[in-house]
Amino acid sequence: MNEVTLLAASAVPVGKIQSRPEAPDQILEHELLSEVVRQSLAQANVSKTEVGAMIFAEPHIYTKQKYFATFMAGYLGMKCEGAVMEILGNGMTGGLVFDRAVDEVRLGRTEVALALGVNLETAVPATEHMNYTMRATGDVDFQAPAGFTPISWYAMDAVRYMHETGATREQISSVAVKNRKHAMLNPLAQFRKPMTIEDVLASKPIVHPLSLLDVPPRSDGAVCLVLASRRVAEQSGQPYVVLRGRGSYHEGVHQIADAPADMIAFDAARRAGKALYDDAGLTPDQIDIAEVYAPCTIVEILVAEALGLLEKGKGAEQTEAGETTLGGRIPINTSGGCQSRGHPARLTPLYNALELYQQLTSQAGPRQVDGARIGLMCCELGNYNAALTHVLETA
Amino acid sequence: MIEHVIPMTGNRPYPPRTSGFTKTFWDGIAEGRFQTTTCTDCQKTTFPPKPICPACMGANVEWKEISGRGTIYSYTIIHAAPSIFAHETPYAVGIVDTPERLRIGARLLIPQERLQVSMPVAVGRMEYEDGPFFGFVEAEGHGTK
Numbered sequence: 001m002n003e004v005t006l007l008a009a010s011a012v013p014v015g016k017i018q019s020r021p022e023a024p025d026q027i028l029e030h031e032l033l034s035e036v037v038r039q040s041l042a043q044a045n046v047s048k049t050e051v052g053a054m055i056f057a058e059p060h061i062y063t064k065q066k067y068f069a070t071f072m073a074g075y076l077g078m079k080c081e082g083a084v085m086e087i088l089g090n091g092m093t094g095g096l097v098f099d100r101a102v103d104e105v106r107l108g109r110t111e112v113a114l115a116l117g118v119n120l121e122t123a124v125p126a127t128e129h130m131n132y133t134m135r136a137t138g139d140v141d142f143q144a145p146a147g148f149t150p151i152s153w154y155a156m157d158a159v160r161y162m163h164e165t166g167a168t169r170e171q172i173s174s175v176a177v178k179n180r181k182h183a184m185l186n187p188l189a190q191f192r193k194p195m196t197i198e199d200v201l202a203s204k205p206i207v208h209p210l211s212l213l214d215v216p217p218r219s220d221g222a223v224c225l226v227l228a229s230r231r232v233a234e235q236s237g238q239p240y241v242v243l244r245g246r247g248s249y250h251e252g253v254h255q256i257a258d259a260p261a262d263m264i265a266f267d268a269a270r271r272a273g274k275a276l277y278d279d280a281g282l283t284p285d286q287i288d289i290a291e292v293y294a295p296c297t298i299v300e301i302l303v304a305e306a307l308g309l310l311e312k313g314k315g316a317e318q319t320e321a322g323e324t325t326l327g328g329r330i331p332i333n334t335s336g337g338c339q340s341r342g343h344p345a346r347l348t349p350l351y352n353a354l355e356l357y358q359q360l361t362s363q364a365g366p367r368q369v370d371g372a373r374i375g376l377m378c379c380e381l382g383n384y385n386a387a388l389t390h391v392l393e394t395a
Numbered sequence: 396m397i398e399h400v401i402p403m404t405g406n407r408p409y410p411p412r413t414s415g416f417t418k419t420f421w422d423g424i425a426e427g428r429f430q431t432t433t434c435t436d437c438q439k440t441t442f443p444p445k446p447i448c449p450a451c452m453g454a455n456v457e458w459k460e461i462s463g464r465g466t467i468y469s470y471t472i473i474h475a476a477p478s479i480f481a482h483e484t485p486y487a488v489g490i491v492d493t494p495e496r497l498r499i500g501a502r503l504l505i506p507q508e509r510l511q512v513s514m515p516v517a518v519g520r521m522e523y524e525d526g527p528f529f530g531f532v533e534a535e536g537h538g539t540k
C-alpha cells in the first residue's frame with residue numbers, strides 16, 4: 001500500500017451561486033469547477049498529465065449536465081488510467097469521494113487523483129428541495145407520509161439529549177455562536193457577520209427545539225482536492241499533509257432501528273472513531289483539531305462525544321465553556337461548520353478536508369490553531385447511521 | 396385494535412404505495428387492525444413489516460396484530476415542512492417504543508404543549524379523504540391524575 005498525501009485544496013467561497021432558471025447569464029457547473037481544478041493543480045505544482053483518476057461528488061438532480069464525471073474528463077482533456085466516476089452517499093458523499101480518490105493512490109493505480117465536485121441547489125426553494133430530500137431520510141412508504149424532514153431526526157436527538165442530560169437549549173445553540181466566530185475568520189465561509197446567542201434563540205423555529213441559526217443554511221460550492229503519492233508530494237516542493245488513518249461503520253439502520261436503542265450514542269461514529277484510532281495508533285487526546293459533519297448544532301455535540309473528543313453527556317456544557325472554540329482545548333469546526341461556513345451538502349466533507357489541509361500546513365491565517373499537527377474529520381449519513389473518519393497529519 | 400380515528404383535511408400529502416405484501420398492513424389500518432410481521436423461526440418481530448426476517452434472513456413470517464401502545468422516545472415539532480406538507484404545519488412527529496420492543500416513527504396527533512418524552516401513546520387512524528395513514532394520540536387516562 002502506498003502512502004497518500006493531500007497536496008492541494010481549492011474551492012470557491014460557499015454561498016448562493018446557482019442561477020435562477022430565468023437569469024440571462026447562467027452559472028455553468030463545468031465552468032465553475034474547471035477554474036477550481038486549474039487552481040488546485042497550480043497549487044499542487046503538478047501537471048494535468050500526472051492526474052490519473054478523478055472522483056466526483058454526483059451533482060444534484062438540478063444540474064443540467066449529466067454523466068458529469070466523464071463530461072468533465074472530456075472538457076478538461078484528462079486521460080486517466082484510474083477511475084473517472086461519480087459517487088452518491090447522502091451526506092457522506094464528499095467523504096466517500098475523498099476515500100475513493102485516496103484508494104486510487106494507495107493501490108498504485110495512479111500517483112495523482114482528484115477528489116472534486118460542484119453542489120448547486122440554492123435557486124430551488126427549501127420547501128421544494130425538501131419534497132425530494134425527505135425521500136432520502138426515511139422509509140418512503142412508512143415514514144415519509146408522516147412528514148419527517150431530514151433535520152427533524154436531528155431535532156429529536158436534541159429533545160432526547162436535553163431529556164437525558166439536562167442540557168439547555170442555550171448550551172446546544174452555543175455551537176452556532178462558536179462556529180460563527182470561526183467563520184468570521186474564514187474567507188470561504190458563507191456567513192461572517194457577528195452573531196450572539198440571543199440571535200440564535202430569537203431566530204424563527206424550524207424543528208423544535210432548533211431554530212433557523214441552529215440548522216444548516218442552503219449553500220452552493222465547488223471544490224477540488226489533489227491526492228498524491230508521497231513521491232509526487234515531495235517533488236512538488238509544496239506543503240502537504242499525510243493520511244494517517246481511516247475508519248468506517250454502517251450500523252445497519254436507516255434513521256431509526258426497528259427496536260429501542262440509544263439513538264443519541266451515535267454508535268456508528270463511535271465505532272468509526274475507534275477503527276480510526278486503532279488504524280492510526282492514536283488516542284482522542286492526541287487530536288489537535290477536528291472538522292466534523294454536523295448539519296445542526298446538536299449533531300456537533302453528539303459526534304464529538306461519540307469520537308471521544310468531548311465527555312459523554314457533557315458536550316453541550318463543554319462547548320458553552322469554550323473547549324471547542326479557537327484557543328480552547330480541542331478546536332472543532334474552525335471553518336465555521338455547516339451553520340456558518342455553509343453546507344453544500346454533497347461537498348461538505350471535502351470542504352472539511354480543505355480546512356484540515358489549511359490548518360495542518362499553517363495556511364489558515366487568523367484562524368490558525370497554533371501547533372496543529374493532527375486533524376480528524378468525520379462525516380455521516382442519515383441520523384449518523386453511518387460514519388466515515390480520516391485523520392491527517394502534518395508532513 | 397385501532398381505537399382512535401382522527402379526521403384529516405384533504406388527501407394524504409404523500410400517500411404510501413401498496414404492494415401485494417403490504418396490502419395486508421394497509422387494509423388492516425383501514426379496518427382497525429395495527430399489524431406487523433413476526434418470524435416463525437426466530438420469533439423476531441419487526442417494523443415496518445417485511446416479507447423476510449431481518450434477524451435470521453428466513454422467509455417464514457406471519458402477520459400479527461400488535462398492541463398499538465407505546466411511549467414517546469423523542470419528538471419534534473416541524474415548522475418548516477416540504478411544500479406538500481406546508482398546510483399541515485406546525486405538526487409533531489416522534490419516535491414511539493412499543494411493549495413488543497418495536498421502534499416506530501410516526502405523526503403525533505397530540506397538542507404541542509402536552510408533548511413530552513415518555514408520554515404513553517396509542518395508535519390512531521388518520522382519516523384523509525383519499526385513504527388512511529397511522530399516527531399516535533395521547534393514551535387515554537394519561538395525565539388525568
Ligand SMILES: [Zn+2]
Binds near residue numbers: 436
Ligand atoms: Zn427470523
